[in-house]
Amino acid sequence: MEVTIYEVAQRAGVSIATVSRTLRGTGPVADKTRQKVLKAVEELSFTPSRLGVSLAEGRHAANGIVFPNLAGPYYTEVLLGYEEVASELGRSVLILSTKGRSQVRDLVKDLAGRVDGMVVFGQTVPEDLVAELIAAELPLVFLSRDPVPGAATLRSENTAAATRLAEHLRGHGYDSYAFLGAPYAVGDDVSERWAGVSAVLGSAIEPVLTTEYTVESGYAAALELLRSRHRPRALICSDDEVALGALLAAEELGLAVPDDLAVTGWDDIMAARHARPALTTIRQPMRELGARAARTLDELITGGRAAASTHHVLSTELVVRSSCGVHPLEESP
Known part of the structure; x- marks a missing residue:
C-alpha cells in the first residue's frame, strides 16, 4: 500500500x-x-507524489475544475461562467467529472499535478485528500460548501432564501409539505435549504430522499409519494430538475398543479420559466458563481495566499410563479 x-x-x-x-x-x-x-x-520509503513535484517545478497556465457530474443545466451554467473568465485570463481549463469513475483519489491527484490551481464542487473530493492538497499549497477554491481553512470558498445563499420560500407558502394556507431531494451531506447547498424550510415548517414537512438531483429522480420519488394516502399539499423541491420531475408525476396521476398540489424548485433554470405551470423557484446566479470562482482562483495563483480562507456568499432571489397557486402580482416586494 x-x-x-x-x-x-x-x-x-x-x-x-x-x-x-x-x-x-x-x-x-x-x-x-x-x-x-x-x-x-x-x-x-516515502516517495513524494507527482503533485508535490509538479508544484515545485512551476506553472502550467491551466486550471482544473472537479464536478460530481456534468449533466444538467446547473453544472452547465456554472462551467460556462468559469470557462469564460478563465479564457479572458489566458488559462486553459481541465475538467474532471467524478460520476461513475473509480479511483477518484488518483484522478484528482493526477489533475492537481497538471494545473496551477483547482476549483472543486462541494464535497466531491475526500476530506483527507483536501487536507493533503492544502498542505501542498495548491491554490484551491471550493464551490457550494462550508468554509475550508487554507482554501477559498464560494457559494450562493441558501438558508435565508429557503426561509422566505417556506414563509411564503405557509402564509398562503398550505398545511402539509414534503421536501423532495433530502440532503446527502452536512454543509452542502441542499442541507442549507432543508435547514431553512424545516426551521419554519417544523413537523409539517418531511424530507423525502431522491437518488439524484435530476428530473428522473424527482419523477420517481414524487410518483411514489403522491400515490400515498397522506399526500402533502405542497412539494418543496431541492432543485428545479427535481421539481420538473414532480410536475410530470403529478400530471401522470391526474393531479392539477397548483389546485391539488403546489410545487416549487430552486435555481431558476430556463425550463422552470417555460414549464406549465411556470415554476416558483429561488433564482441563484449560476453563471456568476463560476465566473467568480475563476477570478478567485486567479487571485490565489497570482497573489499568493492572501485570498485563501475567504468565504463569499452570492445573493439569491425568490421568484413567485403560478406553480404555488399564487399569482406573481400577489407577492409583496
Missing part, C-alpha cells in the same frame, strides 16, 4: 504542512525538525 504524507507526519511528530515544506524547501523548517522528517521519509 502506498505510504501517504499523513503517515510521514505522524512518524515524525509534525504537521503535514511541515512535511511538505521540508520536502519542497518552500519555507522555514528548523534543522532538528527537518532531520526528523527526512528520517521518517527514509524509514517509510
